[in-house]
Amino acid sequence: MSPVIGVSAYAQSASWGVWEMPAVLLPGAYTDAVAAAGAVPVLLPPVEGVAGAVERLDGLVLAGGGDLDPGLYGAEAEEHTAGVQAARDGAECALLAAALERGIPVLGVCRGMQLLNVARGGTLVQHLPARVGHEGHRRRPGVFDEHAVSVAEGSLTAAVLGRTRVDAPSYHHQAVDVLGEGVVATAWAEDGTVEALEYTGVPDVLGVQWHPEMGRDPALFDWLVERASDRCGRLAADSSTRRHSASQHPWKS
DSSP, rough: HHHHEEEOOOOEEEETTTTEEEEEEOHHHHHHHHTTOOOEEEEEOOTTTGGGGGGSSSSSOOOOOOOOOGGGOOOOOOTTTOOOOOOHHHHHHHHHHHHHHOOOOOEETTTHOOOOOOOOTTEEEEHHHHHHHTTTTTSSTOOOOOOOOEEESSSEEEEEEEHEEEEEEEEOOOOOSSSSEEEEEEEEEEOOOOOEEEEEEEEEEEESSSGGGSOOOOOOHHHHHHHHHHHHHHHHHHHHHHHHHHHHHHTOO
């Protein structure tokens, strides 16, 4: 059976056909990437109680989107901070906590990587051009332009990608600033911007600032689905062992 991967989505007004109304949205590139890696993607809307779905998932993608509420990391919103959705912030924080408790693999993409940092007490740069002095991480509206990223040798990120340099499709104006507790940066842009991170002691959590779903390399989604499949196999084997033991010793409770 194929693993099931949940992908966080967002609520926004949308138009299609004769309709214009609130909708739960997610770019199709995410679900395409998950499906191409061999899993079944499931959208996770930003509603109360959505974290309960994690019990039925084998992996989690925290997708990109609007800015996180600066209040989550003890800051006031600055001029360029936009697209904050409190319901999505709350839902994704709960999804991440449930995923970590259950031990399923997690991939954070762009905003999702930033959430991985904020959830551990880290902070964000609210408008990166003001920090680095250029627009290289979001050059043109609606276009995922690539820039060079260097990856730390020996990191999980390097092992998954199979190399220590990538051309990353990018579209963001915020970035990781102070790293949270147990958070390790594992890749950087040429201007020093953190481009990937991992959790110390948690082998199946990985975040990238770029958008792998828009790139040519499926390695990150392949890793996620492979780890989810491995976990499914272990659970199935444990369940089979328990059933066999019960059949051999039916008198034991």
